[in-house]
Amino acid sequence: MSDVLSLATQNLLSPMVLFFALGLLAALAKSDLVVPEAIAKGLALYLMMAIGFKGGAQVAASGVSARMVATILSGIALSLLIPCLAFLLLRLTSRLSAIDAAATAAHYGSISIVTFIASTQALQSMGLDYEGYLVAVAAGMEAPAILVALLIARRYSDCAGDEPLGRMLREVAGNSSVVMLIGAFIIGWITGARGYEMIKPFIGDLFLGVLCLFLLDMGLIAGRGLREGRRQLSAPVILFGLYMPLVSAALTLPVCWLLGLSTGGSTLLLTLAASASYIAVPAAMRLALPEANASIYLTLSLGITFPFNLTLGIPTYVWIARSVIGS
Amino acid sequence: MEMHAKKRVEIVVEAPLLNRLLGILDDANVSGYTVLPAIAGRGHHGSWSREGLATDAGRMVVVVLIVSPDAAPGLMTAIRPLITRQIAIVSVSDVQVIRGERF
Numbered sequence: 260m261s262d263v264l265s266l267a268t269q270n271l272l273s274p275m276v277l278f279f280a281l282g283l284l285a286a287l288a289k290s291d292l293v294v295p296e297a298i299a300k301g302l303a304l305y306l307m308m309a310i311g312f313k314g315g316a317q318v319a320a321s322g323v324s325a326r327m328v329a330t331i332l333s334g335i336a337l338s339l340l341i342p343c344l345a346f347l348l349l350r351l352t353s354r355l356s357a358i359d360a361a362a363t364a365a366h367y368g369s370i371s372i373v374t375f376i377a378s379t380q381a382l383q384s385m386g387l388d389y390e391g392y393l394v395a396v397a398a399g400m401e402a403p404a405i406l407v408a409l410l411i412a413r414r415y416s417d418c419a420g421d422e423p424l425g426r427m428l429r430e431v432a433g434n435s436s437v438v439m440l441i442g443a444f445i446i447g448w449i450t451g452a453r454g455y456e457m458i459k460p461f462i463g464d465l466f467l468g469v470l471c472l473f474l475l476d477m478g479l480i481a482g483r484g485l486r487e488g489r490r491q492l493s494a495p496v497i498l499f500g501l502y503m504p505l506v507s508a509a510l511t512l513p514v515c516w517l518l519g520l521s522t523g524g525s526t527l528l529l530t531l532a533a534s535a536s537y538i539a540v541p542a543a544m545r546l547a548l549p550e551a552n553a554s555i556y557l558t559l560s561l562g563i564t565f566p567f568n569l570t571l572g573i574p575t576y577v578w579i580a581r582s583v584i585g586s
Numbered sequence: 587m588e589m590h591a592k593k594r595v596e597i598v599v600e601a602p603l604l605n606r607l608l609g610i611l612d613d614a615n616v617s618g619y620t621v622l623p624a625i626a627g628r629g630h631h632g633s634w635s636r637e638g639l640a641t642d643a644g645r646m647v648v649v650v651l652i653v654s655p656d657a658a659p660g661l662m663t664a665i666r667p668l669i670t671r672q673i674a675i676v677s678v679s680d681v682q683v684i685r686g687e688r689f
Contacts, residue, residue, distance in 0.1 A: 293637060430605075480640050487633075541643035542602040549600075549671045553643055561640060 262581075266574035270381055276570055278471040282478020283566065287486060294476035302473040303373075307439035309462035309469075310376050310394060315447020316455040317391025326518060327392040330528070333514050334396035335403050337532050341507050342368030342407040348503065353495040355555070357415035361408045362544045362551030363496075366560045367503050368404025369536035370397055372436060373477060374568045378530040380470060381573050382523045389523030397531055398441050402431040404536075405543045412548055427547055434539050474569075481561050488558030496555065500563030504533035504572050512583060525580035526573075533576065534568055535560040590686025593658040594650065598624065598675040601645035603668065610664050611651065617689050619651035631673060646673075652681065652689045 270276060285292040294302075318327070345364035349355050355363065375397050382389055406424055431437070447454060455463075492500075511532040515525035537560040544551055599607055604621065611619055624646040626635035636645045653661060658678055665676060683689060 296636065477640065538641045541641045545600055545602045545643045545672070546606075549673070557641075557643065 263574065263578040266385075266578050267571060269384075270574040271570055273381070273384065274467065274471050275377055275380060275474050279474040279478040279481075279566070279569055282475040282480075283482040283485075284478075286479045286482025289486075292479060294472070294479065299473070299476045302469055302476070303436065304439055305462075305469055306376055306466075306473060307372065307436050308443045309466050310372075310379065311440040311443030312447035312455065312458070312462055314391040314394030315444040315449075316451055317447075318395075318444075319448050319451035321391065326520075327390070327395075330390070330392065330518050330520065330524075331396050331399050333518060334400045334528065334531065337507075337511055337514065338368045338370070338400040338403045339407055340368075341510070341532060342404045342411070344506065344510070345499075345503055346408070346411055348506070349496070349499055352499065353493060355496065358412055358548060358551045359555055361412040361415070362548045363499075363556045363559060364411065365404045365408030365544060366535045366537070366540045366556050367507065367564075368407060369402070369540045370400045370531045371534035371536055371560075371565060371568070372397055372440065372538075373473070374534035374565060374573075375527060375530055376470060377474070377569055378527055378573050378576070380467060381577065382526060385577065387521075387523040387526070387577075389521060389527050393524055393527045393531070394440060394444050396528065398437055398444070400531055401437055401536070401539055402428050405431060405540060405547070408544075409547055416550065427543060430546070431539050431543050434542075436538060477561075477565070481566055484558050485562035488554040488562065491552065491554040492558055492563070496559060497563055500535075500559045501567055504535075504564055504568055505575070507532040508572075508576055508579065512579060515580065515584060520584065522577075522580045522584050525584045526576045529576040529580060530568065530573060533572055535564045537561040537565065587684065589682040589684065590689075591655060592652050592681050592683050592686070592689050593655050594652055594679045594681040595658065595661065596675075596677050596679070597649045597665070597669075598646055599649065599669065600673050601642040601647050603672055603674070604647050604649070606668055607649060607665070610668060611649070611661075614657075614661055614664055616651055616653055616657070616661070619649055622648040622650065624648050629673065629675075652683060654689055 342364040345367040346360050349360040349363060405427060409424060508529040511529050515528050520528060537557060541553060541557055634644055639645060
């Protein structure tokens with residue numbers, strides 16, 4: 260127990276969490292602090308580029324393995340399964356309509372790449388390595404949950420049947436984060452350690468500072484979202500935002516063990532499963548399920564689950580991975 | 587100076603829908619369009635602002651185009667299925683342009 264508390268304290272007092280907290284408090288206090296939209300988009304692209312490139316360079320060193328393919332397929336399977344579970348839990352515990360529950364479930368089946376990046380940084384600060392191909396797993400887990408949520412929604416609403424699924428998947432797969440992440444991963448894979456050394460001053464040394472600035476913006480966004488959208492969330496829905504990451508992580512733990520992932524790799528797969536999307540999926544839901552209330556899924560994902568994962572979730576996943584997978 | 591009667595179509599639409607809308611306009615062979623970012627507003631679904639969002643969901647854009655009076659009804663028919671369920675405002679107004687052959 261003291262181990263998990265020590266991990267949590269170490270994480271809570273890291274610059275990235277403190278900058279996130281600064282943004283959150285500034286937004287709740289109605290400060291005029293703002294990160295301009297274009298800069299925030301640039302920072303996001305930088306982070307995708309850096310994490311994708313590092314992952315690709317690591318795969319160049321370790322080579323392609325059956326475990327890599329199995330992990331990517333397992334990630335996709337998890338993102339097909341988690342939305343079904345999330346939908347059932349929401350319908351059982353809250354009064355959300357089937358359409359709102361399906362749209363929210365899609366967010367929990369998909370992933371938050373920023374939570375993933377924060378988790379890699381936490382691992383680095385603890386001196387834990389991870390498998391570079393988890394970046395490709397992250398990209399693979401972005402879209403399948405949307406498909407599942409739409410199929411669920413079709414059982415309850417005729418309107419939801421209008422959306423061509425293939426077109427929706429193509430649009431999500433073509434969004435800027437996925438293209439940058441996979442593109443940088445492939446470039447890192449092709450150029451390997453030599454390529455990494457060439458751009459290390461940009462994607463290595465600056466990484467933590469840029470992440471802090473980005474998380475400041477995320478804190479501001481989460482704080483504003485909470486301020487404006489919190490009335491939309493009932494107590495059971497807020498609780499769902501807190502326990503669903505742990506349910507997803509618990510479901511993923513045996514998968515990590517079966518795959519034989521390292522402690523770091525297991526932490527990242529737990530983080531991916533536990534995180535909820537707030538970029539690609541909300542846009543997809545506005546296209547495919549506009550009847551769903553966006554305030555519910557955005558506030559829940561960004562205002563409740565993201566801060567939970569960033570502060571308490573990540574150290575918990577490290578602790579679980581250490582305890583079960585081994586240090 | 588001679589002026590030409592045309593129709594000005596203004597579409598305020600959710601940002602995630604933009605590419606699909608532009609695809610319809612391209613397929614309809616309109617002579618051109620202009621996309622403008624919308625800063626903030628309020629409607630049936632409450633207030634919104636493009637500041638402080640992590641995603642395109644919640645952002646709005648405005649598409650403005652000029653078409654000939656004959657083309658306007660067909661264009662409205664093509665756009666309607668896209669905006670049946672989504673947040674959108676479509677308006678058509680009479681305008682006068684100097685270079686009528688352009689539209």
